Amino acid sequence: MASASYLTSAFVYAPESCRLSQTLQTQRRCTRKSGPARILASIDLKPPPYALNALEPHMSKETLEYHWGKHHRGYVNNLNKQIEGTELDEMSLESIISASYNKGDILPAFNNAAQVWNHEFFWESMKPGGGGKPSGELLELINRDFGSFEGLIHEFKLAATNQFGSGWAWLIYKEHKLDVPNARNPRPSEEDKKLVVVKSPNAINPLVWEYHPLLTLDVWEHAYYLDYENRRTDYISTFLNKLVSWETVSSRLEAAKVLVAEREREMEEIDAIDDMDTIEPDDADMYFGGDADDFPEDEEEE
Amino acid sequence: MALRALANSKTLGRLYHHHHHHHTRGLQTFTLPDLSYDYGELEPAISGEIMQLHHQKHHQTYVTNYNKALEQLDDAIAKGDASTAVKLHSAINFNGGGHVNHSIFWKNLAPIREGGGEPPHGALGWAIDQHFGNMEKLIAKMNAEGAAFQGSGWVWLAVDKELKRLVVETTANQDPLVTKGASLVPLVGIDVWEHAYYLQYKNVRPDYLKNIWKVINWKYASEVYEKECP
Numbered sequence: 001m002a003s004a005s006y007l008t009s010a011f012v013y014a015p016e017s018c019r020l021s022q023t024l025q026t027q028r029r030c031t032r033k034s035g036p037a038r039i040l041a042s043i044d045l046k047p048p049p050y051a052l053n054a055l056e057p058h059m060s061k062e063t064l065e066y067h068w069g070k071h072h073r074g075y076v077n078n079l080n081k082q083i084e085g086t087e088l089d090e091m092s093l094e095s096i097i098s099a100s101y102n103k104g105d106i107l108p109a110f111n112n113a114a115q116v117w118n119h120e121f122f123w124e125s126m127k128p129g130g131g132g133k134p135s136g137e138l139l140e141l142i143n144r145d146f147g148s149f150e151g152l153i154h155e156f157k158l159a160a161t162n163q164f165g166s167g168w169a170w171l172i173y174k175e176h177k178l179d180v181p182n183a184r185n186p187r188p189s190e191e192d193k194k195l196v197v198v199k200s201p202n203a204i205n206p207l208v209w210e211y212h213p214l215l216t217l218d219v220w221e222h223a224y225y226l227d228y229e230n231r232r233t234d235y236i237s238t239f240l241n242k243l244v245s246w247e248t249v250s251s252r253l254e255a256a257k258v259l260v261a262e263r264e265r266e267m268e269e270i271d272a273i274d275d276m277d278t279i280e281p282d283d284a285d286m287y288f289g290g291d292a293d294d295f296p297e298d299e300e301e302e
Numbered sequence: 303m304a305l306r307a308l309a310n311s312k313t314l315g316r317l318y319h320h321h322h323h324h325h326t327r328g329l330q331t332f333t334l335p336d337l338s339y340d341y342g343e344l345e346p347a348i349s350g351e352i353m354q355l356h357h358q359k360h361h362q363t364y365v366t367n368y369n370k371a372l373e374q375l376d377d378a379i380a381k382g383d384a385s386t387a388v389k390l391h392s393a394i395n396f397n398g399g400g401h402v403n404h405s406i407f408w409k410n411l412a413p414i415r416e417g418g419g420e421p422p423h424g425a426l427g428w429a430i431d432q433h434f435g436n437m438e439k440l441i442a443k444m445n446a447e448g449a450a451f452q453g454s455g456w457v458w459l460a461v462d463k464e465l466k467r468l469v470v471e472t473t474a475n476q477d478p479l480v481t482k483g484a485s486l487v488p489l490v491g492i493d494v495w496e497h498a499y500y501l502q503y504k505n506v507r508p509d510y511l512k513n514i515w516k517v518i519n520w521k522y523a524s525e526v527y528e529k530e531c532p
Contacts (some may be wrong), residue, residue, distance in 0.1 A: 066504050071505055111452050164396045164475055165454035165476075166454045167453075203453075221500060222500060226504075229359070229501075230359040
């Protein structure tokens with residue numbers, strides 16, 4: 001369940017077809033659309049991968065009942081109402097987010113769509129008996145990019161604390177990508193791809209910045225008020241110490257790296273074809289061919 | 303030359319030390335205003351539990367952090383540290399705005415037995431009827447905007463003191479109302495941050511909005527209105 005239960009961040013490149021079938025989410029949408037019949041697939045309210053009381057005492061059943069059962073459910077229902085009968089109705093959630101983000105000129109469906117995605121991602125970022133430390137490649141990159149695990153924790157706590165008003169704190173995997181469509185990073189290296197902590201307001205998530213989200217913490221007040229009242233810092237500490245699922249973060253990192261590698265391979269293929277196209281024999285003659293006889297004779301100097 | 307320099311630096315040192323004392327004494331610090339009613343007196347519209355947390359924790363934190371940011375700003379300016387001064391702007395806006403907005407909010411509320419919920423007579427009542435049709439329509443408009451507002455913020459009834467007109471506006475986070483118009487003066491502000499209602503109303507913000515009108519202090523709003531539109 002764990003490996004399939006996250007969402008990749010590939011929405012900008014994810015076609016409507018089933019080419020990227022790694023995630024349960026895209027699989028679910030794909031199977032609905034398979035075959036000649038066009039089946040309208042509305043967005044689902046996906047339950048957390050644990051019972052609503054499974055995160056106690058750190059996050060109460062009551063909180064889950066409201067947070068998942070009312071807030072998250074509300075976003076799903078409102079989104080489905082909004083997209084019904086529109087072109088968004090047959091798209092994957094990630095595509096709806098991309099389309100409604102509209103390069104920053106945000107359209108009405110964005111808020112609900114992004115919040116559905118954010119909450120699914122949040123539930124799956126936690127597990128009963130969570131906390132502890134990451135390991136393997138994730139820990140290596142954390143040490144490389146934050147100096148130490150404690151360094152990551154410190155930055156994450158700062159981001160979550162200082163997100164003023166409603167929003168989210170994130171650990172993301174960031175590629176080095178140029179914004180220009182027909183340019184390439186001339187020497188991509190592993191060092192370019194970094195782990196970064198970011199924060200976002202309200203419904204905004206790092207997908208719209210073309211980052212690969214790995215972990216999130218909801219810091220809207222409804223996420224912690226019943227259990228912690230105004231004490232957001234206690235909530236943040238407890239999340240990190242007792243709830244975060246580093247295994248899920250590792251899986252997400254793995255998937256992000258696969259995606260990035262695939263894209264780089266695609267770009268290389270495209271570049272190779274481009275290079276081939278420019279070397280045409282006829283063109284070469286135009287610039288490099290010809291004999292001395294083709295040029296007018298020099299006048300002899302007397 | 304060296305002696306004079308030495309003397310100067312000593313003098314400067316003494317001056318700075320002296321200046322430093324004046325410096326901290328001169329800096330205004332803000333304090334949490336008292337409510338003119340007990341925490342429980344707005345029940346059942348707003349629970350005493352919420353009022354106490356809202357005042358003693360949330361508003362107090364804004365005041366504390368506002369003072370801290372201002373002290374740091376003062377320090378940065380004294381040192382000529384423009385970069386730090388600029389970085390502090392958001393902390394000042396957040397926390398200063400929070401202090402300003404909540405100070406207005408406590409005056410916008412009153413227990414029923416002290417006139418809370420009693421609609422305005424006089425100039426403001428007339429202006430509301432003129433501009434919105436009647437009180438019910440104004441309330442419906444503010445509740446609709448308050449309920450639809452995404453994230454944390456406020457919904458306001460304001461008077462535009464230049465145009466002498468009533469307006470309904472929303473602001474995000476703790477942005478003060480003037481960010482929506484320099485001539486806007488707040489008459490009634492309703493906090494729609496989740497901390498303002500969650501313990502009692504949970505996710506059902508519309509119920510909070512429906513009930514808060516029972517404790518809105520129209521006397522205060524009228525005073526402000528009549529001052530701007532005599």
